[in-house]
Amino acid sequence: MNRQTVRIDSLSAYDDVEVRYSTWLKMITDLMEPQNLFLILGRGTGKTTDYLSERLMNICYEMPHSYIALVGNTYTNLLKNVVPAIIEGWNRKGWIEGIHYVVDEAPPDHFDKPYKQPFEYKHTISTFTGNFFNYISMDTPSSGAGNSYQHLAGDETKYLEKTRIDRLFPALRGDPTIFGKSPYYLGVTFTTDHPNIIMPGEYDWILDKQKEMKQQQIKYLLQISLELNKTLASAIKAGRKRNKKLLSTLQNKMKKLSVLKQRLRKGSTFFYKASSFVNVNVLRLDFFKTALAALGEIEFNTAVLSQAPQVEAGQRFYVAFDNSHIYEDGIIRENYYRYKTGDDAETFSTDLKYCIPNKTLEIGADFGNMISMVVGQTQGNQIRILKNIFSVSQKTEKVCEKFLKFFAHHKHKVIDLYFDRSANAYEEVGRDWANEMRKFLEEWPDGTKTGWTVNLMSRGQGNIEQDLEFKFMKAIMNRNYRELPELLIDKYQCRQLISSMNVAKQIVKKNAKNITKIFKDKSSEKLPKEKLPMYSTNMCDALKYLICRRPWLKLYKGKQKDFSDPEVLG
Structure with a gap:
């Protein structure tokens, strides 16, 4: 059974008609x-x-027994936010x-069953129409393996990388003799x-996707849909008044319009971008x-007004x-699997x-x-950044x-803890940041031991100039020297780190000795606290x-004939 939206203001007088905004x-x-x-819709829509x-819901009614994939950027986001x-x-x-x-459980006996038996029910949804929903996340590529789906749906699409989504499209398949009559078959829904x-x-x-929308097809589809809806409303009223002749005429008209609508729906793509003002009567x-006060003008323009962001001028500091x-x-x-949906x-x-x-x-x-804390492990000739952790509370x-x-x-x-020279400098004025961090990692608030041992690796190390960092990180990322490790960062556990690296800008200016060098633009560290993790x-x-630890800097120094900065190595 297909659910048809009927916009009939005049029917609101009937007791059995539900009125919705x-x-x-x-x-x-x-x-x-x-x-x-x-x-693409603004917040609050x-x-x-x-x-x-x-x-x-409509897909379930029109295409029962089908498999539907729910796509998200991370598995935890699907479990905690999207699916709930x-x-x-x-x-x-x-x-x-x-x-x-x-x-998260097998459907009861009175439910219709999907067209093929699922292998497992953990982190799935089954409906009484026989539909089976499976979760697919970008951070667990195996979550979509081995299944075929008749429709893909995803929220927060801006976090889904195109190459990963493209790999899912071949999974859109299934027996056309079962589902081919529905225009939802092999379709996608993304918001x-x-x-x-x-x-x-x-x-x-x-x-x-706007380029894939055939505007003339959508115009015809909208016109036919409105006419069909109007005819359905008239048929409901004719039925209530027991006008059989008019009802029969309207039903014949509806059949013709329904056939035409089905043809227009197949292969149709509707793309639309609207600001939060589309829901202004409620908001x-x-x-x-x-929202403007909380987000600031730049984020307000994109998140609420659905406007394209203005790309700021400037070169990236981490060019490689x-x-x-x-x-x-x-x-x-x-x-x-230890979690249930909604946990x-x-x-x-x-x-x-x-x-x-x-x-x-x-x-x-x-x-x-x-x-800020970046946690990694040196593994052979690689250093993997496993996790970033932060606190804006200082x-x-x-x-x-x-x-x-x-x-x-x-x-x-x-x-092994590596830290800024300033953490050493603060030791002289009464606050030793590095030793403080070691204490809180080795002891619980009540003084009992946590079991961890912390080695302070940067004691006595000199200043790491930004110009040196620029050149050294470029060499690391370009793999100029195989003796230096390959840098690999976890996309989902280090989201703030990746963002920080991408937004960091370089400034070329003269230093105190009137020598032109590259500096890192630190103005972002004056942003409001809530924006620091991603933007600073x-x-x-x-x-x-x-990364700029003494052994690796020493190796790099040996590769650079014109490199001379004894303070770097302390």
Whole structure:
């Protein structure tokens, strides 16, 4: 059974007609039911709980027994946010758990069954229409392996990398003799707020989908859908008045319009971009005032007004940093089976594929208005950055507490800590940041031992000039010298670090000795606290101290004939 949206204001007088508020955009997407739907909507528009959830309900009614993939950037985000939001939308619209759907368990006997038997039910949804939903995340590539799907759907599309999504499209398949009549067959549904390409880790491929929309086809589809809806409303009223002749005429008209609509829906793509003002009647003006104050003008323009970001001028400091230094398969998916959908799912070091539990951990730390910690391991001729941790409270114990929780089950509890020269300098004025961090890593607040041993690796090391960092990091990332390690960073556990590296800019100016050198633009460290983790250079400075260690700098110095900076090595 297909659910047809009927906009009939005059029927509100009837007791058995449910009146709902809806925006004009929601109504036309419900009326048209295109095969492919791409929506860029501002905050507060109900992307997941309204648009996505109801469309998934309609797919279940029209294409029962099918497999549907729910796509997210991380597995924890699917479990904690995306899927619960979809289910919240279903509950608002009348579906009841246990009657219309079940989560993380085999469906009851009275449910229809999918067209093929699932292998497992953990982290899945089954509906009474026989539909089977499976979760696929970008940080667990194996989560989509081995299955075929008749429809793909995803929220927060701006976090989904195009190359990864493209790999999913071959999984859109299935018996056309079973599902081919539905225009939803082999279709996709993606929603998001506007991608901000200035923001690392956000992708704007969804904007290209506008080119796939055939405007004339969509115009015809909308016209036919509106006429069909109008005819359906008239038929309902004729039926209530028991006007059989008029009802028969209207029903014949509906059949013809329905056939035409089905033809137009097949192969249709609807792309639309709307600001939060599309839902202004519900959000009210105060929402926009509060959002502007909280987000700032740049983020407000993209997140609320759905405007393309303005790319700022300037050169990147980490010029050689690219996707070759980022790995995406760092999570052991099966470990997440300990959680149910809706749980406050968390990741720990035991969930990291490349964390060696019986090997020393190495930490780069940066202190100041934000305390940043980058955790890695040297593994052969590679250094893998496994996790970044931060606190904007300037409380060292907060960062250490997060570390101890995340790495609680690490077996070899030894840390090599690398830090800024300023941490040494502060020792002279009464606050020894490095020793303070060592204390909070080795002892609980009550003074009992945590079991960890911390080695302070940067004691006595001199200043690492930004010009040196620029050249050294470039050499590391370009693999100029095989004696230096290959740098690999976990895409999902180090989101703030990757962002910090991508937004860091260089400034070319003269130093105190009137020599032209390259500096890192540190103005971002004056941003509001909530923006520091993603937009400031604090986190990439923590990586600097981890990588620019004395043995590797010494090796680099030996490769540079014109290199002369004895202070660097302390």
